[in-house]
Amino acid sequence: MDYIAFEPFPENDALPSPQPSLSIPLKSNIENLGAKLSQFNNLKQFLQLNAADNIEEKVEDSKLAEKYALLSLEQLTKDQKPSDSSSSQDPLARSEALSTRLSRGLNPTFGDASMRELFTRLESKSYEESMDHLVDAGIEGSIARKNLRSQVEAELIKNYASILADYAKPVKVLKTLGERVSALVVSINETKDLLEKDVAATSDLMSEIDALNSEKKSIDLKKSLLVAFRQKFTLNEYEQYVLEYNDINQEFFDALLRAEKINEDCLILLAVDNPKQGRSLLAKNNDLVSKANQKITTFCTRSLSNIYSLNNRERLNTLHMCLDYLSRSPEKLNSVLESFVKTRSASLLDEFSSQINGNNLSDGKSSISDSRPVYFSSHDPVRYIADLLAYVHSIVANEAETVKNLFEGEQDLSQTASKILEQTLGSLAKPIKAEIDRVVSAETRLQTTCQIMTHLELYHLMFNKISDAIGINESIAAAMLLAKEKVELILSNRLAAAKTSNLARLDLSSDLQPPEWIIDFYSDILPVLDTMTSATVFDMPEAEHKKFLELIVDQPISVFEEHLNFESSAFDRRDLVIFKLNFLDLITSKVTPIVLLSLKVAELVLKTKSLRQEAQEIQLQELLRSCSLTDFYNVTNMIFPIDKELLDPSIYQAITENKLFNKEAIAAANEDIQAVLPTALMDSQSTLIKLNNPIDVKEIVTSSFEQFQVFYTLFSAIVTEYLQEPLLSWSSDDVGTMLGIDDSDSYLILE
Amino acid sequence: MYDTFDDQYAATIGIDFLSKTMYLEDNKTVRLQLWDTAGQERFRSLIPSYIRDSHVAVVCYDITSKKSFASLEKWVNDVRMERGDDVLVVIVGNKSDLGAKRQVTAEEAENFCRLIQGKFFIETSTKANHNVKLLFRRIALCLPEFSEATEAENRLETVEVHIENTQDNGGLCC
Numbered sequence: 001m002d003y004i005a006f007e008p009f010p011e012n013d014a015l016p017s018p019q020p021s022l023s024i025p026l027k028s029n030i031e032n033l034g035a036k037l038s039q040f041n042n043l044k045q046f047l048q049l050n051a052a053d054n055i056e057e058k059v060e061d062s063k064l065a066e067k068y069a070l071l072s073l074e075q076l077t078k079d080q081k082p083s084d085s086s087s088s089q090d091p092l093a094r095s096e097a098l099s100t101r102l103s104r105g106l107n108p109t110f111g112d113a114s115m116r117e118l119f120t121r122l123e124s125k126s127y128e129e130s131m132d133h134l135v136d137a138g139i140e141g142s143i144a145r146k147n148l149r150s151q152v153e154a155e156l157i158k159n160y161a162s163i164l165a166d167y168a169k170p171v172k173v174l175k176t177l178g179e180r181v182s183a184l185v186v187s188i189n190e191t192k193d194l195l196e197k198d199v200a201a202t203s204d205l206m207s208e209i210d211a212l213n214s215e216k217k218s219i220d221l222k223k224s225l226l227v228a229f230r231q232k233f234t235l236n237e238y239e240q241y242v243l244e245y246n247d248i249n250q251e252f253f254d255a256l257l258r259a260e261k262i263n264e265d266c267l268i269l270l271a272v273d274n275p276k277q278g279r280s281l282l283a284k285n286n287d288l289v290s291k292a293n294q295k296i297t298t299f300c301t302r303s304l305s306n307i308y309s310l311n312n313r314e315r316l317n318t319l320h321m322c323l324d325y326l327s328r329s330p331e332k333l334n335s336v337l338e339s340f341v342k343t344r345s346a347s348l349l350d351e352f353s354s355q356i357n358g359n360n361l362s363d364g365k366s367s368i369s370d371s372r373p374v375y376f377s378s379h380d381p382v383r384y385i386a387d388l389l390a391y392v393h394s395i396v397a398n399e400a401e402t403v404k405n406l407f408e409g410e411q412d413l414s415q416t417a418s419k420i421l422e423q424t425l426g427s428l429a430k431p432i433k434a435e436i437d438r439v440v441s442a443e444t445r446l447q448t449t450c451q452i453m454t455h456l457e458l459y460h461l462m463f464n465k466i467s468d469a470i471g472i473n474e475s476i477a478a479a480m481l482l483a484k485e486k487v488e489l490i491l492s493n494r495l496a497a498a499k500t501s502n503l504a505r506l507d508l509s510s511d512l513q514p515p516e517w518i519i520d521f522y523s524d525i526l527p528v529l530d531t532m533t534s535a536t537v538f539d540m541p542e543a544e545h546k547k548f549l550e551l552i553v554d555q556p557i558s559v560f561e562e563h564l565n566f567e568s569s570a571f572d573r574r575d576l577v578i579f580k581l582n583f584l585d586l587i588t589s590k591v592t593p594i595v596l597l598s599l600k601v602a603e604l605v606l607k608t609k610s611l612r613q614e615a616q617e618i619q620l621q622e623l624l625r626s627c628s629l630t631d632f633y634n635v636t637n638m639i640f641p642i643d644k645e646l647l648d649p650s651i652y653q654a655i656t657e658n659k660l661f662n663k664e665a666i667a668a669a670n671e672d673i674q675a676v677l678p679t680a681l682m683d684s685q686s687t688l689i690k691l692n693n694p695i696d697v698k699e700i701v702t703s704s705f706e707q708f709q710v711f712y713t714l715f716s717a718i719v720t721e722y723l724q725e726p727l728l729s730w731s732s733d734d735v736g737t738m739l740g741i742d743d744s745d746s747y748l749i750l751e
Numbered sequence: 752m753y754d755t756f757d758d759q760y761a762a763t764i765g766i767d768f769l770s771k772t773m774y775l776e777d778n779k780t781v782r783l784q785l786w787d788t789a790g791q792e793r794f795r796s797l798i799p800s801y802i803r804d805s806h807v808a809v810v811c812y813d814i815t816s817k818k819s820f821a822s823l824e825k826w827v828n829d830v831r832m833e834r835g836d837d838v839l840v841v842i843v844g845n846k847s848d849l850g851a852k853r854q855v856t857a858e859e860a861e862n863f864c865r866l867i868q869g870k871f872f873i874e875t876s877t878k879a880n881h882n883v884k885l886l887f888r889r890i891a892l893c894l895p896e897f898s899e900a901t902e903a904e905n906r907l908e909t910v911e912v913h914i915e916n917t918q919d920n921g922g923l924c925c
Contacts, residue, residue, distance in 0.1 A: 390800035397768040458797055462765035
């Protein structure tokens with residue numbers, strides 16, 4: 001249904017003017033009417049649809065529409081009159097009432113579904129026939145509307161009746177149910193009364209049950225606590241059995257670990273108010289753990305004391321497990337390992353003792369029972385030491401193998417194994433040193449001691465490669481030191497013996513040959529030094545090496561010189577020098593081929609040179625004395641030392657003041673010269689016949705004669721210069737020829 | 752020894768110790784303790800002391816060196832002097848891989864072995880790892896009968912073997 005907006009018409013218009021529109025709030029809300037009336041749009045659409053359907057019919061029937069419009073206008077006019085008074089009285093109230101009504105009519109309380117149903121029903125009814133009558137304003141219309149009303153009401157009642165009929169059955173059921181419920185309520189009340197009576201009657205029992213229940217809960221709690229306690233703080237019977245009586249295996253260690261865990265847990269029990277239980281448990285567990293530890297320790301000790309038992313792989317694995325366990329407690333592990341070290345050390349010492357003493361060899365303990373014992377070679381100290389150290393080497397190798405096999409696969413114990421081996425082998429260090437010391441100390445032969453020393457050096461070199469045998473190697477090093485000292489001692493003793501020996505002094509005979517003791521001395525020591533390949537003697541430090549060289553080179557010379565001093569009265573000066581030269585020559589010839597003694601060769605050469613000069617001076621003086629020229633030689637030298645580069649007679653003018661410088665004396669000397677010089681060469685060589693080194697002889701003779709020739713040449717020139725007469729018959733060349741000096745004039749050029 | 756060959760193997764200093772455990776077919780285990788002696792002259796004086804305790808002497812020569820073969824007799828004499836007949840002497844010709852340079856025939860060595868009453872003769876090549884295992888296996892097999900009377904049945908047998916190496920700086924099997 002559309003609301004048509006009325007337009008005002010002028011009053012003087014022929015057409016009747018409709019009443020002005022009511023100022024109801026509906027207009028102002030027309031925009032949101034759709035929102036306000038939720039069904040408005042639906043209604044509008046529905047009407048539009050109907051209107052559209054009817055438009056075509058209506059257009060044709062415009063007259064009917066016009067009629068309807070007129071009727072409406074009339075109706076409005078009629079309605080307007082009585083409403084004027086009221087509208088004038090209270091238009092606002094009227095508009096509000098209308099608005100309310102419209103709202104109520106247009107916005108029914110029932111929903112769309114109901115509305116749809118209503119319209120459907122209306123459509124289903126054939127009101128179309130009476131539609132014209134319904135809108136008729138007359139009696140027919142009124143009757144039609146009343147009929148419609150009555151029809152609608154009848155239908156409504158019919159509908160209500162059908163709806164109510166649906167409820168009749170449930171109502172009936174509900175009534176029946178209500179009766180039953182009432183009966184039930186009664187029954188409940190009765191039961192309730194009975195229960196109340198029963199409750200009152202059984203209240204004591206209930207309270208007792210409650211008490212028992214709570215007691216049960218408490219007991220259950222205690223039980224679960226005790227079970228948990230037992231699981232946490234005690235070993236079961238089987239575990240105790242395993243710990244006390246079972247063999248050591250993985251199960252044993254599991255039980256032991258659990259026992260130890262319990263011990264740790266028990267500590268918390270000691271902190272509670274009553275620690276009695278904790279103490280008791282701790283004591284019991286401690287007892288089990290200590291017994292188990294004792295069992296492990298005993299097993300380890302027994303196994304390690306009997307190495308052969310460990311050839312059984314299972315036993316070895318058990319030992320490894322035990323050692324793993326003991327490694328958590330270093331004290332216990334050390335105790336076991338110390339025991340092992342002691343056992344092995346004792347075993348090694350017994351074997352070593354049997355090897356060097358030859359006792360208990362038949363008891364089968366020796367690992368080399370069918371080999372010749374070391375002591376068999378004790379008659380030969382060098383072989384004995386070599387055999388002894390070879391035997392020690394085999395012990396070291398065996399022991400290293402044993403320990404390696406024992407701790408195979410135990411990475412954590414590798415250092416411990418090394419330490420054990422070191423300690424075990426270390427136990428042999430002192431006996432080895434003592435035995436070597438005994439042999440070295442007892443030995444008095446230089447060569448034997450040196451051979452022992454060489455063996456010790458070689459073994460020291462080999463043992464150096466075995467890090468675990470450091471103790472033994474230190475003993476060998478100490479023994480080497482002792483052997484070195486022994487060599488030095490033997491040499492010193494030999495020299496001391498020679499020094500104090502009367503026989504050695506008597507050995508200084510007139511043949512001027514070196515004494516026997518020095519020959520023996522060098523024949524002993526030099527072969528030893530010759531075989532050495534080290535840079536210094538016995539690889540000594542440089543200072544000790546020098547000291548040793550002094551011992552074998554300088555000290556024998558000192559001893560000899562001391563002897564010579566004692567016997568000096570028996571020899572003239574030349575013999576003493578020849579003696580010394582022969583001695584030095586011997587030493588030089590012995591020392592020179594030895595590389596280690598090369599330092600001393602230079603010193604010996606210097607000493608020899610000095611002695612050679614002394615011998616040369618003696619020879620010159622002897623020749624001068626034979627020629628009665630000694631005084632002239634001395635005077636000349638006093639004026640200016642004779643130098644073959646400066647043979648100027650004018651320097652020696654002062655000689656004229658000397659009383660000896662006269663013709664008679666010089667003439668006499670000339671006669672002696674002529675008598676002596678022809679045989680001088682042979683005489684000199686014969687006096688030096690006891691000098692061993694011919695080079696020395698030649699050197700001494702030649703240089704002394706050269707000096708004589710130089711003096712003769714100078715003196716001859718002086719005589720000719722200051723006495724104005726050549727009193728010396730022979731020329732310098734003559735003298736040179738007679739003395740066997742070649743090219744004597746080549747450097748004797750007088751000024 | 753250890754199935755390896757080292758061209759740069761350092762020369763033996765003094766006497767080297769090696770050990771090898773042999774597992775024989777009859778479940779017997781023999782541990783061989785081997786003393787490898789140095790070829791240097793200065794260590795020669797030590798060798799007799801090691802022969803003293805040895806049960807087997809493995810005397811090696813170089814098949815490409817007649818000189819090394821010639822010195823075998825001296826070494827065998829040294830061994831016999833120390834141990835008499837209480838030692839097994841095994842003659843080993845090494846460097847069998849150098850057949851083209853051979854100076855000593857296998858027949859010569861066989862004859863020598865028979866002459867000195869050696870246990871057996873074998874040619875080996877440590878470089879090519881030829882016959883080395885066989886050598887030690889044969890030595891191990893020889894030993895139980897050797898020491899049958901003295902060794903307890905179930906005890907691990909420890910046998911010392913002495914190796915005389917007369918060849919010149921040959922590579923060592925290790």
